[in-house]
Amino acid sequence: MALQEAVQTIEVPGAPDIPGLTFRHFRGESDYPAMIDVLLASAPVDGDERVDTVEEVANNYAHLTNSDPYQDMIFPEVNGEVIGYGRCMWVQEVKGPRVYMGFGWIVPEWRRKGIGRAMYRWQESRLREIAADHPADVEKAFDAWANDIDAGRHALWLSEGYKPFTYGARMARPNLDDIPDAKLPAGFEVRPVRDEDIRAIWEADLEALRDHWGFSEPVDREDAFQQFLGFPHRDTSLWRIAWDGDEVAGQVKSFINVAENEEFNRKRGWTEEISVRRPYRRQGLATALICMSLRALKERGMEEAALGVHTENPNGAFDLYKKLGYEVERMETIYRKPF
Numbered sequence: 001m002a003l004q005e006a007v008q009t010i011e012v013p014g015a016p017d018i019p020g021l022t023f024r025h026f027r028g029e030s031d032y033p034a035m036i037d038v039l040l041a042s043a044p045v046d047g048d049e050r051v052d053t054v055e056e057v058a059n060n061y062a063h064l065t066n067s068d069p070y071q072d073m074i075f076p077e078v079n080g081e082v083i084g085y086g087r088c089m090w091v092q093e094v095k096g097p098r099v100y101m102g103f104g105w106i107v108p109e110w111r112r113k114g115i116g117r118a119m120y121r122w123q124e125s126r127l128r129e130i131a132a133d134h135p136a137d138v139e140k141a142f143d144a145w146a147n148d149i150d151a152g153r154h155a156l157w158l159s160e161g162y163k164p165f166t167y168g169a170r171m172a173r174p175n176l177d178d179i180p181d182a183k184l185p186a187g188f189e190v191r192p193v194r195d196e197d198i199r200a201i202w203e204a205d206l207e208a209l210r211d212h213w214g215f216s217e218p219v220d221r222e223d224a225f226q227q228f229l230g231f232p233h234r235d236t237s238l239w240r241i242a243w244d245g246d247e248v249a250g251q252v253k254s255f256i257n258v259a260e261n262e263e264f265n266r267k268r269g270w271t272e273e274i275s276v277r278r279p280y281r282r283q284g285l286a287t288a289l290i291c292m293s294l295r296a297l298k299e300r301g302m303e304e305a306a307l308g309v310h311t312e313n314p315n316g317a318f319d320l321y322k323k324l325g326y327e328v329e330r331m332e333t334i335y336r337k338p339f
Contacts, residue, residue: 010074012122016114020079023122026069032057034075034082042105047149047330051259055232063227065219066090072130074122076106076115083110086119088126091216097139099214100127117156124160131339142337147330154333162335166213169318171326172268172306176298180324182291185283188250189243190292193236201241202228204248208275213310233257238269238300240292242285250276250285252293256300268304269297274317281315290324 010023036052043050061069067089076084086104093099102123106116124142131140144162146153184190193201202225209215218224238254253273261267271293276285297305307326311318 010122012074012118014121015118018078018113018115020077021115022077023119024075024077025071026073026075029058031075031082031085032061035085038082038084038105038107041107045108046105046153047147049260049264051257051263053232053259059227059230059232062230063223064089065223072126074104074119076110076119078110083107084115084119086123088123088130090127090130092138094210094215094217096214097141098131098134099141099143100131101143102127103144111152116152117160120156120160128339140339142339144335144337145332146335147332149330157335160337162337164333165336166334167311168308168332168334169311169328170306170308170330170332171321172304172329173294173325174304174327175325176294176303176305178325179294179298180287180291182284182288184242184288184292185285187244188285190240190289191243193239193241197241198229198236199225201239201248201251201253204277205251205253205273205275208250208277211278211314213312213314231255238293238296240289240296242280242289244280248277249280250289252286252289254293254297254305256297256302266304267302268306269300269302271297271305271307274307276315286317286320287324290321294324 008024008027010025012023015021015023032054035057036054039050039052042048067087069087072088074086075082084104084106086102088100088102090098090100102120104116104119104123106119127142134140142162143165144153144157145168146157206218233255234253235255238256240252240254241248242250251273252271254269254271256269271290274286274290294305305326306329307321309318309321311331
C-alpha cells in the first residue's frame with residue numbers, strides 16, 4: 001500500500017505550505033464522482049451552467065487523445081479529500097501551431113491560496129516534457145481560456161505571460177417567437193435521419209470544420225466517431241440535415257439537455273454543430289436550417305435556444321446568429337503564450 005501511494009504522489013515545487021495538502025495522480029474511474037463534485041461546486045462561482053454526470057465524464061475519458069490521464073492529471077487533496085483537479089493535453093491545429101493546454105478547477109473555499117498556480121506550473125512543466133519529445137521544427141504554443149465572469153483565471157493567465165488571442169461566445173435566443181420564414185434553397189432536401197446516414201453526417205461536419213480556427217484532425221477517426229455516438233443527449237429527430245442528392249450539404253444537430261433544464265428551471269434547446277460544406281456556402285442554407293431547428297425545438301416545448309460560437313468565425317457565423325435573434329450571454333477569452 002505504501003508503494004502504491006508513493007507512485008501516486010506528485011511533488012509540486014512551489015506549492016503553498018498548507019497542513020494536509022498533497023498532490024496525486026489519477027486513480028481511474030473511481031475519481032469520476034470526485035471530479036463531478038469539483039465541477040459542480042465550481043460552476044456557480046465561475047459563471048458556468050453545467051450538470052455533469054458520471055456517464056458524460058466516462059464517455060469523454062474513454063476517448064481521450066494526446067492525453068494520458070495517469071500521467072497528465074493532478075489532484076490536490078487536503079487530508080485525503082479531493083479539492084480540485086487538472087489535466088494536460090495537446091492538439092495539432094491544421095492551420096496553426098501545436099497547442100499545449102493545461103486546465104483545471106479548485107473548489108471555491110480553497111481558492112486564492114496559491115494551489116491553482118502551483119497546479120498550473122506543474123502542468124506547464126509536464127507539457128514541456130511532452131513537447132520535448134515532439135519535432136523541434138514544429139511551431140508550439142500554450143493555450144488557456146477564461147470566461148468573462150472568472151476574474152481569477154484571467155489574472156492567473158496574464159500573470160503567467162499569456163496574452164488574449166481570440167474570443168468565443170455563448171449566445172442565446174431568449175424566445176422562440178418570430179422565427180424567420182427562411183426557405184430551404186432550391187435543390188436541397190431535409191429528410192429524417194436514418195442510422196445508416198449518421199457516419200456520413202459526422203464526416204461532412206468534420207470536413208466543414210476544417211476551415212475554422214483551432215481545428216485539429218482526429219488522432220483516431222474511429223475512436224472520435226464512437227465518442228460522438230456516445231453523446232448522451234443525441235436526438236436525431238431534432239437534427240436538420242440538408243441533402244444534395246446523396247451528399248450532405250449542411251446541418252444543425254440540435255439537442256435538449258433535460259437535466260440542465262430542470263436544474264436551471266428553463267426550457268432551452270441547443271442548436272449546435274452548425275456547418276455547411278464549402279461548395280454549398282453563401283446560399284442561405286445555414287439560415288434555413290437554423291430556422292427549421294428553432295421551430296423543431298419550439299414544437300418540442302422549448303422556449304429558448306442557445307449555441308456556442310467563435311466570434312471571429314471566418315464564415316460570419318457570429319453576425320448571422322445575431323441577425324437570427326441570438327444574444328451574447330457570456331464571452332470567453334482564449335489566451336496564448338509562445339514556448
